[in-house]
Amino acid sequence: MPFVLISVQTGMKHTIRSDVGMTVSIIRIIMQWMSVIATLISNIFYNKLSxxxxxxxxxxxxxxxxxxxxxxxxxxxxxxxxxxxxxxxVRIVAFYSIMASIRSINNIRGYSFPYFAMAGAFFPVAITTLSGFNFYMEMLHFRFYAIQINYRLSELLAQSQTFPKYQTNAQKMIISCEISDRVDELIILYARLEETLLILNNAENSVLGFYFLNKLFELIIHGFLEFLTVAGYSSISITSDVFTQNILNNILGVIEIVLMVLNCENFMKEVLLIPIIKYVRFSLFFKINYLDRKHSKNSA
Known part of the structure; x- marks a missing residue:
């Protein structure tokens, strides 16, 4: 790690004229590596929970x-x-295409930027992106489960509100009892969904915190380095394609965060619909009692 930082610092001197820009770049790499190390330690610590x-x-x-x-x-x-x-x-390919472009520019100027040094600078970003991807897919699983419960619940709700006219009260009561049993099953599914989600939250809580912290450093510092390039503090002439790649890479980072937040928000919306189960259950309870009293009255 120290050797990688020394190599990166040497490369930065050939790339950025600003001491502030070089310092910020080194701090970014250190913070991102610390975040990756903390993430790995957290994964080891919560291994049994995972x-x-x-x-x-x-x-x-x-x-x-x-x-x-x-x-x-x-x-x-x-x-x-x-x-x-x-x-x-696309994000992984974009990272290493930028790395290759910068290395080729430095080679033209007579300085060979070591591959391992640039890989060491970009590796934490790839690990962070992978952590966010894993969490997104897990939340997508939970959203899928919640939608299955909601769709099944909507079918049972529609079925409980429409009974064929030719059926007797006893038949309606039997159907209501069957629907009530299905609703009880959905309640069990919902309870187990909450329990599983709680385990995921305990296992991924710290990892998710490091993910967003790393993304904050990545977006802010990348934006600052782009500003240094535009302001003319770069020692090399950055071509338009490299500059465009950097901008697109930052945009992809924002899209990644937005997709994750939207996915979690949509999951919360699906979960908020699930308490309708209680309404359906109470509605069926009163309907069964009503049909039972009516059937008993007719029998008498």
Whole structure:
């Protein structure tokens, strides 16, 4: 690590004339490496909790498929997953294309920027991006589970509100009891969803904090370095394609954060709809009692 920093510092002297810019670049690399190391330590510390979470999620998927055999909106979630995978690949390719471009520019000026030094500078960004990608996919799983519960609940709600006219009160009461049993199953699914989500939150809480902290350093410092380039503090003439790559890379970083926040927000919206289960359950309870009294009265 110290040797990498010395090599990066030497390369910065051939790239940036500003001492402030060089200092900021070194601080960025140090902070990002510290964030990556802290993330790895956190993963080791919460290793047992992570294993417990993945086992619980696997069991939950089996449990969910038992009570809700039909999967809803699978194409929609496939597109979301594919979008995030493509974004992750593009970001990694963009990082190392910028690295190769800067190295080629330095080679023209007679200074060979070591590959391992540049890889050491960009490696933390790749690890951070991977951490965010993993969390996004896990939250996408939970959003999928919540939507399955909500869709099944909407079907049961519609079924409970419309009974065929030709059915007797006893038949309606039997159907209401069956729907009530299905609603009880959804309540169990919801409770287990909360339990599994709590385990994920405990396992990924610190990792997510380091992720957003790293992204904050990345976006702010990258923006500052772009400003130094525009202001003429660069020792080399940055070509338009390299400058455009840097700008697009920053935009992709913002898109990555926005997608993650939107995914979590949409999951919260789906979860907020689930308490309707209680309304359906109480509605069925009163309907069953009403039909029972009516059936008893007619029998008498």
């Amino acid at each position: 294993v417990q979470y993945f086992n619980m999620r696997k069991d939950y998927e089996k449990f969910l498929s038992t009570f809700i055999p039909t999967a809803y909106r699978t194409k929609y979630f496939f597109v979301l997953s594919l979008t995030m995978i493509c974004l992750f690949i």
